[in-house]
Amino acid sequence: MLEVPPGEVVVVHELADFQHERPVWRLYMLADVLGGLYEALSWHNVFPARDAYEAFCRETAWGALYFATSPTGPVSAERTALRLRALLRFWEPLQSARYLFKSLEEVLTLEELMRASCDWAMEAWCPGEEGSVLVRLESAAKRMARATREDSLEAILRQMPQALSLAGDLKHRDVVADPAFQRERLTALDPVSFEHVSGACTADLLEKLYDWDRQLGHQ
Incomplete structure (x- = not known):
């Protein structure tokens, strides 16, 4: 290069x-x-x-x-x-x-x-913490590297409101916006599927919200 x-x-x-x-x-x-x-x-x-x-x-x-x-x-x-x-x-x-x-x-x-x-990484993994972008990214990376499934679950739930704010055409918004519903669906994911969203990236969570919305439409 x-x-x-x-x-x-x-x-x-x-x-x-x-x-x-x-x-x-x-x-x-x-x-x-x-x-x-x-x-x-x-x-x-x-x-x-x-x-x-x-x-x-x-x-x-x-x-x-x-x-x-x-x-x-x-x-x-x-x-x-x-x-x-x-x-x-x-x-x-x-x-x-x-x-x-x-x-x-x-x-x-x-x-x-x-x-x-x-910003999603800092918001999901070190919410409310003060410091420079460098310091907060270091903190987020450290927590991600040692995260358990429960740690990732909590990070995902913290970032879900941001994902919801970007989902403009959900047909079952009241259901998928319910933290209890989100926790239930996330807990039920198999290990590979959960790993795919365990970083709590907003784009990945947005895709998951649309998946759940479609599934509710088929019930």
Whole structure:
């Protein structure tokens, strides 16, 4: 990977990139490499390739930043901890760049980028705690790494209101918004299914809310 000079702007999210002809650092295009790997494998047995690709990328500053800010698929608490810890190892050099995330209107510092992309991790795993973004991410990663199923369950329930605020067309909102209903459904998940949402990422929880809503419609 080429070194990005200090002060350069890095486009982290494709939504902030409307000038594809413009020479610019495009972090989000790491996903295209992963897509190319899948195609090369004809979409067979892709998970080992995905895991190896991520593990390699986490050993680089830009790969660590990509996987921390652009989580792919449902992500467990354990893997989220690995991603955040990888990012934190490169915190100082990554502060030298500026970032475009989901808007062309605002160029972000590293701290602002992580607040915009990983606020869910801090809210779910260290709610109400004071401190810098760096300190709170360190705390969140530490708790995720050692989380029990019950720890993850409580983190998920703390983050559910945020997920609900983004679900605009639920047909059974009163039911799926009930914490008792959420706890019951989460407790009933098999180990693999629970692991997929154990990181408490808002996007994963939003998907789960829609799944429950559809299931209620079929009862």
